[in-house]
Amino acid sequence: MGGMKKLINDPADVVSEALRGLALAHPDHVRVDHENRIVYRKDAPRSGKVGLISGGGSGHEPMHGGFVGPGMLDAACAGEVFTSPVPDQMMAATKEVDAGAGVLHIVKNYTGDVMNFEMAAELAAAEAGTEVLSVVTDDDVAVQDSLYTAGRRGVGVTVLLEKIVGAAAEQGRSLQEVADLAKKVNGNGRSMGMALTSCTVPAAGKPTFELAENEMEVGIGIHGEPGRQRLPLAPAKDVAALLVDPVLQDLPYSQGDSVIAFVNGMGGTPLIELYLMYNEVRQLLDAAGITVARSLVGNYITSLEMAGCSVTLLKVDDDLVRLWDAPVNTPGLRWGA
């Protein structure tokens, strides 16, 4: 395997074997269509409820398969590592979770994901008459937004969105309401990430990029792609500022705003460092007069074994906080149930 240190067998089997493990570990939460690589909420379809589907390349665990269950997703389609799933998967999932109330596709803004989900939605509408709406998340402020480019990447806000919109769907809100809410959440959220190390795509067998011992990448996404800037390693305090400042400047958030603050690990960073980072982030938010209504700290949207973290801020009102607090029961996020 030369240079790749992973607990895997054949690189070609990583995704399917991990899905088998997920299914075996969470029989109460999910059932898995191994043929199509779809993780279903065990009791899907839920009559009368809008079906929520997400998916994307693998390597971001627990996202999305770990977010399937009551109060969150109805199905998650798993692509190859860092490669969006194919339309057949989203089509099968869409048909399966459609319980008459329509289906929302939650798509992270990457060319491949958008195109594959689009094809699936077209085909599902044509074949089964299922009403499908889509929301595309694009919260990554590291990427300059423009009409002429692929636009921003969908990153951390996707996790918060799946939770909040999941609660709304559980309440019985309509497809249009759920889609509008999803757009609102995406519009209210911004993220920025950094890496201390690269990750290694199993099929590639070597790190996607090389970082010297005293360097870090700032402005990375979640696919091991290089970031916007390579900088000398810096103390956590400075790293926090490099992430929080551009986020605060972008929305912009203003003094007195209330947020969900999410410090996310990229997969190889232990909790002790994430809590330390959260402490730094909180100081910066306090200084900016931003109130933290809720927080989330942990490895939730990852890049394989990459070391590093991202910060996501989601501006919230009472409705969003109530939906955040509502029960959720998935392998990756669970409370009130």
Add this chain to the structure above:
Amino acid sequence: MGGMKKLINDPADVVSEALRGLALAHPDHVRVDHENRIVYRKDAPRSGKVGLISGGGSGHEPMHGGFVGPGMLDAACAGEVFTSPVPDQMMAATKEVDAGAGVLHIVKNYTGDVMNFEMAAELAAAEAGTEVLSVVTDDDVAVQDSLYTAGRRGVGVTVLLEKIVGAAAEQGRSLQEVADLAKKVNGNGRSMGMALTSCTVPAAGKPTFELAENEMEVGIGIHGEPGRQRLPLAPAKDVAALLVDPVLQDLPYSQGDSVIAFVNGMGGTPLIELYLMYNEVRQLLDAAGITVARSLVGNYITSLEMAGCSVTLLKVDDDLVRLWDAPVNTPGLRWGA
């Protein structure tokens, strides 16, 4: 910082800054005595309930601070990274959580931990008259057990024990009953771990041991100490056998036994690999005729950013399964609440 890639400020401040982050992230679960580095259940002491205290060196997050809350620990004492806490901490915690029903100390079997907890128990009994019992976990089959040595290390079973014994204390069982249960859990559990990479103690600034690109350490503990054997990297299937076989041989578990199967990440190993490992572990257990009653997969008892995993099997009966299923509400483990 030369060679150390971490999201930290001054290495001397890692533990206290991480505790600040934990306190800020979980105001509903815990309050932290920063002076003494003790994480308390927010509503401790709970009148009439046996107080449960654990603690140890830091660097194993979420253990133990992340396991404080209803259904699990009343207090956790945080030492320096990989260094057991001092008696003053356990004494303060013991006095604080004593609600008249006595206090159980949950101690992992390391010379330092055992001695520091012992001194605290002596002092607490002498000073405040608190009745203290102790359980020492020693589930690591990598270490030859003997009367003439320090004995086995306490590793993965500690997590399961804190959950199960936490539920029993919540039910109002007496100190003696809770201590007996703790001993039963420890006696029924066995673990074995391996590492793909070393970790770096912040104050040391360089990796504790060096592993070549094509090597792994088998029989490691949770303090970045080298293991019993250095072997060539192997596929996940073979790694699973290296961990499961000695565990099964040691208890020994027999066909038809029911277990909680726990695949734990060492901190730098992402979920996708842990689920893949869990799949391998399950095949081996199926082949051995062992039934998996419950499972836990994730990074719960870690060694900083070390990559690798451990397998813990805990033989269970109906009482243990009921206690496992009982509600728990901590930063690190949560269900039914």
Add this chain to the structure above:
Amino acid sequence: MAVENFANWLRDLANTLHDNAAYLTELDSAIGDADHGSNMDRGFQAVVAVLDETSFDSVDELLKKAGMTLVSKVGGASGPLYGTFFLRFGTALAGAEVTAETVGEALKAGVGGILARGKAELGDKTMYDAWAPALTAYDEAVAGGSDLRGALVAAAEAAAKGRDETVPLVARKGRASYLGERSAGHQDPGATSTTLLLESAARTLG
């Protein structure tokens, strides 16, 4: 021209992509996510599996099936893009005789599909930067009296030039766009696989 020729092309292309998988992934590591090689390889191995199992009566059915297979097996950006290319390429050849002219029209239809899905423009540093000069060169060759092979050779040469010219560009589409200015100085993986596709066609068709 027989169905057989097109099947040979696809087999040759599958071999070429397999041999170049590490190279394409290497290119994708620099400005993307290190999967273009395995994506193309996985897709075309699936196409070969279909060829081994099924016999096709017409060129358009063969090509459409190849396109559907790519859509179903590749994922990412390249799956829908190359999948749509083959779907439209095949559809355009339905009922038509295979000539330099009809293939030229079909190539244009296929690339139209790529544009419809990906909305790339010239200079965005995508596979379209190889396709666009290839189409022009193909048409010029046909206008100058070339046969199919000659036109494909011209197209492949132009594609290679377009591929090389992606190096200095700053990406505006696809993953490479996230790098902004840092994407300059690297060759686009998709323009590279497009060139391999046309070189294989020039070797095997006509």
Add this chain to the structure above:
Amino acid sequence: MAVENFANWLRDLANTLHDNAAYLTELDSAIGDADHGSNMDRGFQAVVAVLDETSFDSVDELLKKAGMTLVSKVGGASGPLYGTFFLRFGTALAGAEVTAETVGEALKAGVGGILARGKAELGDKTMYDAWAPALTAYDEAVAGGSDLRGALVAAAEAAAKGRDETVPLVARKGRASYLGERSAGHQDPGATSTTLLLESAARTLG
């Protein structure tokens, strides 16, 4: 001998341990958890802080306070072990004149505390493997007419020899025991810090 001398010893020892922190941690990396140097350094910096703040009337109070400070600040195995050593060392000197004989008895009491806590035996590859020969050499020197300094010099030399002899041993106590046979070939960190302690005493006491 004055309280001042013992305070000077502790300050000298703190400096020595600070200078050797990386070395002790290095030794602990090989067969332990890479913290012995920072543990000792943290503990003795705290002792120095106490010395800076408080003035002590008697040697035993000074030493007991040092022991309590180590217990409260070090943690790990070395905290209770060295802490108990100083607690009992001090207690044994309470009310006594400081002579080669009384210090010898007190050292024995202190090491008795290490054994009571750690239950180590000779050859277990722990700090006791430095302490045991040191105590013997100390007694022999006193029996042979040495003064305090001479006895401490003899003890330090014997400790250094005991420390060196830990190298081939297979550990049976402490973290190094988890390595089994692999612990052989490495010098015990605690035996090393014990030797530094006695060398510092020989330099500053008597």
